[in-house]
Amino acid sequence: MDYSMQDLMAITAMQGFAGLSFFSVLLLMALGLAIIFGQMRVINMAHGEFMVLGAYTTYMVSTLAAGLGPWATEYYILLAIPLAFLSAFLFGMLIELLMIRHLYHRPLDTLLATWGLALIMQQGFRSIFGAREVSPNTPSWLEGSWRPTPMIDIPINGMAIMALTVIVTLGVVWLMYRSRWGLRVRSTMASREMSAAVGINTRWVDRLTFALGCGVAGIAGAAFTMISSTGPTSGTLYIVDTFLVVVFGGAGSISGTVVSAFLIAQGQSILEFFLGSSMAKVTTLLVIIAILMMRPEGLFKSKVRR
């Protein structure tokens, strides 16, 4: 088949965007986990379910908005995102209080207990929202594509997610590395005893860190409703991908997660273009595992002493 130069340019541009779009989705999903795992060494197997919690919150807001008239269905998402964060944040706090704080010295056990939590949450979603997958109506300003040239279509919802990812990432980085609270978090992780001794309430630091991670997962879930549907078991689809992003990035740092999400997303997206989705996925996973075997600490070594 012959393609004109213009065709190839257009496809390259769109393919580049597809990779970036996948990158922002992956990063948004992994960010919450990176906070929890990276800072607290807690494995949260219910991470996917916290995303679904955010997604269902968005769905509820959209359903309520539908009753208020057309202006509400257009802009409900602006309210849904903070609410998704809030619901996941509060629920995360509750879980930390009831469960996680008892398990800090047993990372493998947290993994198992949060899996149990994931099962309970899944059934909770099913009992409340039904087994059928739901998808909130997309506001019309998020539908369709932006067409800079007749050849190129850039999905608007993809751009919206990208913008959201940038905002959330900057917010998290600011919180962790620029704010006083972040300083407390990092000092607690470096030395719990010393931090407690200088008057940091380490218990609250733990609780807020965990809740923050869950809240960010909630935002990811809200964003996800723009591109896919939500069902009670949707969360399990994302576990493996999200964990690999964090582990591959080297658990200690947010920047590691960003780089790793970028590499994995671009890699998989390019492979998909040439190999098809199934083989691309297998190849990506194998490459990640192979690299992890050579560099078990991930791309960026954690500077925190364990």
Added chain:
Amino acid sequence: MNNALQMLLGKKGLPGLLILAFILLVLFPLTMDVDSLNLTGRFLAFAFVAVGLVLAWGYGGLLSLGQGLFFGIGGYAMAMYLKLEASTPEATAIQTTPGIPDFMDWNQITALPWFWEPFHSLTFTVLAILTLPALFAAFIGFALFTRRVSGVFFAIITQAMVTIATILVIGQQGYTGGVNGITDLRTLKGWDIHTDQALVVFYFATVVLLFAVIALGMWVLSTKYGRILMATRDQENRIRYSGYSVAYFKIFIFALAGFMSGIGGAMFTLQVGFMSPSIIGIIPSIEFVIFAAVGGRLSLLGAVYGSLLVGYARVTFAEAFPQLWLFLIGAVFIAVVMFAPYGLAGLYNTHVRPRVEAFLVRMGWRPGAPPSDTPRAIDPQAAQEARK
């Protein structure tokens, strides 16, 4: 009683083993019809994996979320043999290429792939079931443990491997039967595997093999090797500085767990009559861990009880209250991890056993206070805390 023998028989000792043998070999066969026995046999096939997890996770500290992989290798090896036996040129005469499994024919494969060839031989198949899962586990273990991958990293990598395996099995349906799996298995050396008689035989074979595997596990733990393994779990660096090559201990125990899982998989295929990727994926792989955790991560016998209990709870409770089932199993899992990390076996040891012993002493059936050389339950949590 000398110490080695006591270790061999586990903390519960001989009575525990005898009670389980009585339940599985006498009580169940006498009280159950063939279908229930077959169901029990399926749960027992999962128990092989759980026993392996007790060794790898409970004693070795290696939490694998990918045991479905090894279960699957064993199960698929068995299924490949049975499928070839069922695909005689006569039975498959309507196919474009008679003599190959039907699903290959549907996928335009015109000759048996090379890796299917050896599965014409039962001897090879049995050898494959006994060696492939162990070798594969050893390979993974070698790659990971010599690089000191451990803990949650190990758990996540094994989980990713299961994901890869399922995508491959489903995607390469011409060679694997895809999402339907390898179905319509009929005979084993000409002997119909679906008759009542066959199902009973498979049940007893499963039980006998399961006891063999448990005995093997007990023996391994009783050796010096077993002690070093436990010490490694609790104080890895100290063992390393003592001059032991820690990685090889881990590789061995992981391979052993894989070996056990493979046997379980093969027995599963025989009893169910097919093998499919839905049995080896991420979720079944985590369920194996649930079995081991409920039974007690330090108890080989507990793993069997855990598999049976969760299995039966699923078929009875889930059917009566489908809405509540996930709540229940999730809550049980959380409760076990938080309040009874050593599972049923742990609860038995701390709550029931002292009373039983006191009762036995009071009745005069056992001489006074238990001997002081009874091995004390090793508590990794306490050990870990001590390290901190």
Added chain:
Amino acid sequence: MTDIKKPFSRRKLLKSMVALPIMASGIAGSKSLFAKPATSEINTTGLAVTDDTVQVGILHSLTGTMAISETGSVEAETLAIEQINEMGGILGRKIEIITEDGASDWPTFAQRARKLLREDKVASIMGCWTSASRKAVLPVLERENGLLYYPTFYEGLEQSPNVIYTGQEATQQVLASLNWLYNEKGVRSFYLVGSDYIWPRTTMKIARIHIEQHLDGASVVGEDYAPLGHTSFGSMINRIRLRRPDAIYGAVVGGSNVAFFRQLVSAGLDGSNQTLLNLATTEDEVLGIGGENVEGFYSSMKYFQSLDNENNQEFVRAFKARWGEDSVIGDVTQAAYLGPWLWKEAVERAGSFDVEKVTAHSPGIELNQAPEGYVKVHDNHHLWSKTRIGQWRRDGQADVVWESDLIEPDPFPEGYQ
């Protein structure tokens, strides 16, 4: 059910000797139409048949991941059986339902089928949805000599004496829809996409052979599969755009459906500028995808809820009266509804519940007034049926834009394997 009453002529029914589903509701309380034969004559194989009742199993996933898809089938089968009972049952026997839960787990399906056949001795089973569950149940059926009515459209390549397939096999769906795209829409280049498992791959294999060998000047410009549950279709969509196919021919299922359609639409490919026909999209699925994301796209099925004929209107009314106004009825649900009626007809023809006799009398059975119209059982145990092309509307229903002639089922299509 009593609220649906219809004038009814007993003589007409006797004359035609054909089960008339829509008339079912009319004769509540009437006595049997047939002289009641002795149980010993009509049941020589020890089935659960008494002088007044006969037992039938319904075997679907009531729990687990497949439950949501299979519920519609359970509802349709139950409705049909209730209607038959109101007509007086079969050979004077009321049907009693034994429901078993396959729990979305294939070994459980096999075990429950065994239980139904060995312990309950059911005279037939309505059930299974996925191919994997049917494959698991099949050896049990053949060994215990059971009879299964299987409702789902599927990949074909199977023809068991113990199964009646009431859904379409792949060639029925595929060939007609490809011809339609070629003739009516002038499509010359096809891009095939599917979820990565057996049904889409087999379907696409048939589609490719048909396009390349039977449609003059048409070609396949690409073929792509995504793992089940895949949600990022950006790269796949770019591949499609690069090839600029006249039509995208899809077999994408489940949760991926939503992501696929949404991303397609937001990449600027929608019903207004891209011809797309997805085989697996039923009214059920559209409920989750959202009408705005499939508007203008096509599906090829034998049944759509909007089908405009008297039988169907009656069926939709009865279904909603029984299961709620919000129910949507997809292709499989309608096929499941046919099962009990086909069985009733076969039993009455055979004058016996014995499975051998029922299956021997099954080929040739005609239902004139099935919701989808006329169907007939072929010697190969599949149904002759029409294939329809529906174009989706924003409200989640489809406009039927084309209808084929009656198509012969061909589960082992010569030249397509």
